[in-house]
Amino acid sequence: MANSLVTVWLEIHLKLSTTTKIFCRCKNDQSLDNNEPNTNICPVCTGQPWALPQLSEEVVEKGMLIWKALNCKWNNPSRFDRKSYFYPDLPMGYQITQLYTPINVNWEVPFFMDNYEKERKVRILDAHLECDTAKALHQWETMYLDFNRAWTPLIEIVTWPDFCSSDEAVEFAKEIQRIAKWNDLSDADMEKWQMRVDVNVSIRKNESDPLWTRVELKNINSFSAIKRAIDAEVLRQEQAQAAWEEILQQTRRWDDLKGQSFVMRSKEDALDYRYFPEPDLPELYLSDELIEKVKARSLTIPFDHIRKMKNEYGFNKEYINTLIWDYTTLVFFNKLLEKGFEAKLIAKWIAWQISAYMTAHFVPITELPVDEEQLIEFFEIAKEWKIIDNQMKIVMEEMLATWASASDIIKEKWFDAPAISADDLRGVCKSVIAENPAIVDQYKWGKTSTIGFFVWQVMKKTQWKANPKEITGILTQELWN
Numbered sequence: 001m002a003n004s005l006v007t008v009w010l011e012i013h014l015k016l017s018t019t020t021k022i023f024c025r026c027k028n029d030q031s032l033d034n035n036e037p038n039t040n041i042c043p044v045c046t047g048q049p050w051a052l053p054q055l056s057e058e059v060v061e062k063g064m065l066i067w068k069a070l071n072c073k074w075n076n077p078s079r080f081d082r083k084s085y086f087y088p089d090l091p092m093g094y095q096i097t098q099l100y101t102p103i104n105v106n107w108e109v110p111f112f113m114d115n116y117e118k119e120r121k122v123r124i125l126d127a128h129l130e131c132d133t134a135k136a137l138h139q140w141e142t143m144y145l146d147f148n149r150a151w152t153p154l155i156e157i158v159t160w161p162d163f164c165s166s167d168e169a170v171e172f173a174k175e176i177q178r179i180a181k182w183n184d185l186s187d188a189d190m191e192k193w194q195m196r197v198d199v200n201v202s203i204r205k206n207e208s209d210p211l212w213t214r215v216e217l218k219n220i221n222s223f224s225a226i227k228r229a230i231d232a233e234v235l236r237q238e239q240a241q242a243a244w245e246e247i248l249q250q251t252r253r254w255d256d257l258k259g260q261s262f263v264m265r266s267k268e269d270a271l272d273y274r275y276f277p278e279p280d281l282p283e284l285y286l287s288d289e290l291i292e293k294v295k296a297r298s299l300t301i302p303f304d305h306i307r308k309m310k311n312e313y314g315f316n317k318e319y320i321n322t323l324i325w326d327y328t329t330l331v332f333f334n335k336l337l338e339k340g341f342e343a344k345l346i347a348k349w350i351a352w353q354i355s356a357y358m359t360a361h362f363v364p365i366t367e368l369p370v371d372e373e374q375l376i377e378f379f380e381i382a383k384e385w386k387i388i389d390n391q392m393k394i395v396m397e398e399m400l401a402t403w404a405s406a407s408d409i410i411k412e413k414w415f416d417a418p419a420i421s422a423d424d425l426r427g428v429c430k431s432v433i434a435e436n437p438a439i440v441d442q443y444k445w446g447k448t449s450t451i452g453f454f455v456w457q458v459m460k461k462t463q464w465k466a467n468p469k470e471i472t473g474i475l476t477q478e479l480w481n
């Protein structure tokens with residue numbers, strides 16, 4: 001088993017970060033969970049029969065920016081369609097979406113695989129605007145409805161069946177999230193359901209076989225769950241195949257805690273959505289002004305930045321991961337580049353200590369205890385290479401702990417005192433040995449790990465000016481004298 005070819009495609013829903021909802025003037029609040037239920041509502045988004053939708057231009061603009069980032073061209077005009085189905089979170093009995101794809105060119109979106117070693121491309125089939133539903137909350141036997149989320153704007157991105165593994169699907173989804181976040185198109189926080197992914201999985205034996213039945217797994221909201229869901233589904237289909245069971249076309253719900261999926265509906269009870277052109281909205285014509293505005297806006301494409309880091313600066317995956325972890329880190333990195341600092345120098349210090357601090361305290365680089373000017377001063381000093389890395393590490397540590405400036409710390413610790421001569425260093429080593437006879441005995445009786453103690457003492461006495469390797473060399477000689 002496990003020799004089948006895997007085909008995967010994705011449907012990614014992104015909540016657009018606009019000020020208002022898609023068809024009314026209600027606030028499009030991104031922190032939905034913090035709000036009192038049903039405080040952001042109006043006759044339109046609660047589905048009153050006499051209330052008419054009015055399309056937000058900001059939503060269209062953000063949609064166009066996503067199409068631009070995905071290398072897609074948009075149809076002009078396009079239109080909205082009514083998708084009819086009944087569910088309590090949709091009291092009007094329909095959702096407004098765009099069935100007839102608003103983009104007309106199947107372009108490709110590049111992304112990186114295998115720790116930025118390999119470049120891949122995936123084609124986009126469709127990316128359309130639609131509205132979200134209300135939120136249904138189940139408590140005991142009762143269902144409560146919160147309309148704050150109703151008719152907030154979504155863009156649904158559908159790919160071609162181009163993925164060959166769960167890893168590829170995950171890396172692509174990460175790239176989409178970065179595109180959305182870095183360009184302020186969507187906050188794309190998966191935990192807050194601002195980005196959710198449906199995966200479609202189909203397996204076959206040979207490349208020449210037709211794609212078999214597809215199974216869709218819905219509403220996955222973490223990258224690790226995408227991987228687990230696809231891997232589990234491939235295994236389930238392989239087992240079914242080995243047992244000569246038919247794989248049915250189904251929509252399944254992935255339960256990440258159980259690590260299992262459950263049938264939601266099968267092909268036989270697939271819903272007939274009775275799509276038809278939305279009668280309450282005119283065709284959507286994009287004005288020249290809006291088209292020019294979108295064309296003029298420059299977008300940050302994560303793939304391009306990663307490629308530059310890899311090919312031009314020769315960064316390893318740790319450096320790249322650190323710099324793309326958060327958009328503000330990348331902005332800071334680019335700012336320092338513009339100021340003429342060497343790329344590797346910047347990446348090294350961000351990856352070493354600054355990122356450790358950010359992860360430990362859950363803060364972006366813009367919210368460190370030291371401000372940008374203080375950081376730039378630090379990089380100025382590091383650039384001169386007058387003070388060795390050991391000392392600079394201590395400077396950064398102190399900066400983050402005491403909020404003091406690099407130059408003050410250096411003065412206070414005497415790091416700017418002239419470099420220590422070889423003779424002086426030997427003198428310090430000798431005095432440390434003379435001061436600790438008991439530990440010298442331990443060392444001579446075979447507990448050689450005590451050398452670390454001596455090295456540390458010498459480094460402290462020399463204000464971290466000396467190279468630990470050099471100290472160890474001198475100490476090993478002197479300990480046996």
Ligand SMILES: [Zn+2]
Pocket residue numbers: 021024025026040041042043044045046
């Ligand atoms: Zn409303």
